[in-house]
Amino acid sequence: MTTSIDKRTTLNNGVQMPWLGLGVFNMIAENEVEQAVTSAISTGYRSIDTAASYNNEEGVGRAIRDCGVPREELFITTKVWNSDHGYNAALTAFEASRKRLGLEFIDLYLIHWPVKGKYVETWKALEKLYHDGSVRAIGVSNFQPHHLDDILAIANVVPMVNQVEYHPLLGQQALRKFCKSHRIQLEAWSPLMHGRLDEPILREIAASYGKTPAQVVLRWDLQNEVVTIPKSSNPDRLKENADIFDFVLSDADMARLNAMDCSHRFGADPDNFNF
Ligand SMILES: NC(=O)C1=CN([C@@H]2O[C@H](COP(=O)(O)OP(=O)(O)OC[C@H]3O[C@@H](n4cnc5c(N)ncnc54)[C@H](OP(=O)(O)O)[C@@H]3O)[C@@H](O)[C@H]2O)C=CC1
Numbered sequence: 043m044t045t046s047i048d049k050r051t052t053l054n055n056g057v058q059m060p061w062l063g064l065g066v067f068n069m070i071a072e073n074e075v076e077q078a079v080t081s082a083i084s085t086g087y088r089s090i091d092t093a094a095s096y097n098n099e100e101g102v103g104r105a106i107r108d109c110g111v112p113r114e115e116l117f118i119t120t121k122v123w124n125s126d127h128g129y130n131a132a133l134t135a136f137e138a139s140r141k142r143l144g145l146e147f148i149d150l151y152l153i154h155w156p157v158k159g160k161y162v163e164t165w166k167a168l169e170k171l172y173h174d175g176s177v178r179a180i181g182v183s184n185f186q187p188h189h190l191d192d193i194l195a196i197a198n199v200v201p202m203v204n205q206v207e208y209h210p211l212l213g214q215q216a217l218r219k220f221c222k223s224h225r226i227q228l229e230a231w232s233p234l235m236h237g238r239l240d241e242p243i244l245r246e247i248a249a250s251y252g253k254t255p256a257q258v259v260l261r262w263d264l265q266n267e268v269v270t271i272p273k274s275s276n277p278d279r280l281k282e283n284a285d286i287f288d289f290v291l292s293d294a295d296m297a298r299l300n301a302m303d304c305s306h307r308f309g310a311d312p313d314n315f316n317f
């Protein structure tokens with residue numbers, strides 16, 4: 043059964059991915075991830091974004107096995123970490139993630155960061171997983187256009203998704219245009235700027251719709267055709283973050299939000315990271 047918040051985008055291979063998902067980075071307290079995923083799914087979320095490096099794939103797996111929603115309705119993303127690049131290492135890392143999650147297949151498998159000199163070979167491993175049917179879609183994360191060019195030069199499969207830092211202070215105009223031209227779906231990480239939502243413009247726009255700043259930012263993602271995966275361990279905020287399908291930001295408000303872009307990153311720069 044689909045839920046009213048389970049609106050989906052169609053990826054370049056025809057797979058449908060929810061526009062809204064739950065991010066589970068930093069959910070490492072005992073039972074935290076199980077409780078958040080259970081609460082999210084009962085609220086209507088169908089997409090969960092984890093990663094090998096989040097050290098919580100087992101908890102995600104337990105929650106989705108116990109949630110009572112058929113597996114085929116759920117969309118589970120995980121990622122190959124930086125120390126597991128390379129063809130064989132990535133295949134081994136995938137099997138470890140699949141085992142920890144306790145799943146037969148993963149919906150979306152991403153290269154977490156473009157580790158210099160390694161990501162092209164790793165992409166070949168993801169293509170094998172895709173051709174084998176172990177994953178329904180493959181993609182990348184934190185890739186700039188020049189990293190994507192390297193992949194596209196050798197790819198048999200064009201990445202379906204690029205998950206990057208994206209919020210009103212980091213509008214990623216050039217990358218959005220690039221991804222759109224290659225039919226690569228952009229996905230926003232840290233969409234809520236880690237909860238730093240106390241901006242006068244956000245408060246003002248939110249008040250005019252009877253919504254919260256978080257809801258305005260997440261709605262802005264959707265209207266810019268960017269998949270979004272806010273993190274919350276709080277059941278009330280999980281509901282709040284999902285309540286974004288019943289209003290539409292005007293063109294003028296979209297323009298005001300777009301104009302907040304000042305290329306500000308809260309996270310690491312994909313061209314200069316060291317982990
Ligand atoms: N591919 C990559 O390299 C990266 C991917 N990610 C993915 O993106 C997801 C989201 O990004 P993340 O960095 O976690 O940060 P977010 O931008 O989603 O912000 C999460 C923070 O905002 C708070 N919050 C949630 N909802 C609200 C609300 N309605 N009002 C006020 N505060 C709120 C949360 O607190 P509380 O839990 O208490 O509600 C938490 O402190 C991650 O969980 C992960 O899945 C993140 C970083 C990098």
Ligand SMILES: O=C(O)C(=O)[C@@H](O)[C@H](O)C(=O)CO
Nearest residue numbers: 067068093095154155309317
């Ligand atoms: O959350 C993620 O997905 C990330 O890649 C980063 O937060 C990264 O793991 C990090 O913070 C390393 O210090």
